[in-house]
Amino acid sequence: MILETSFVVDFLKGDEDAVSKMQSLIDEDVPYEITTPTIFELWGGLVNLEKPEKELQRITSLLEGIIIFPLDEESAKIAGNVDGQLVKRGLKIDTEDSMIAGIAIKNNKKVLTRDKHFDRIEGLKVEEY
Numbered sequence: 001m002i003l004e005t006s007f008v009v010d011f012l013k014g015d016e017d018a019v020s021k022m023q024s025l026i027d028e029d030v031p032y033e034i035t036t037p038t039i040f041e042l043w044g045g046l047v048n049l050e051k052p053e054k055e056l057q058r059i060t061s062l063l064e065g066i067i068i069f070p071l072d073e074e075s076a077k078i079a080g081n082v083d084g085q086l087v088k089r090g091l092k093i094d095t096e097d098s099m100i101a102g103i104a105i106k107n108n109k110k111v112l113t114r115d116k117h118f119d120r121i122e123g124l125k126v127e128e129y
Helices: 005-013 016-027 036-046 052-063 073-088 095-106 116-120
Strands: 033-035 067-069 110-113 125-128
Touching (some): 005 016, 005 052, 073 095
Parallel strands (some): 033 067
16 A cells, blocks of 8 residues: 555644554554655655654654655656546646556555545556545
8 A cells, every 4th residue: 555645744744534544554454655756745845844853753754664666667657658648638637646656556556545636547546544
């Protein structure tokens, strides 16, 4: 299960639904991963915080021991196709989200998110919380 950026942010903020979902993943021994585009988005968000050091510590703690899927060549090609198809249909999403989808499709993983636009992506397995 790939933890998408919205889930990670909600979890770090203590969102009840996200915290409950994370606990159920742990209780059910469901493996979870993160992607390099999510790391990119998390680090980008730190710039806008008054106390980025505290949040950086929380993010770093969450990332300890977690598998990180990179945007490799095959994932990038899949992501480009996803992005192009969505643009063609007038349903463009953030490029980083297309990259996360490409990584998930390549690795045959579900994406855990609250962002409904992931449902637009053919071949992507999505789980909402």
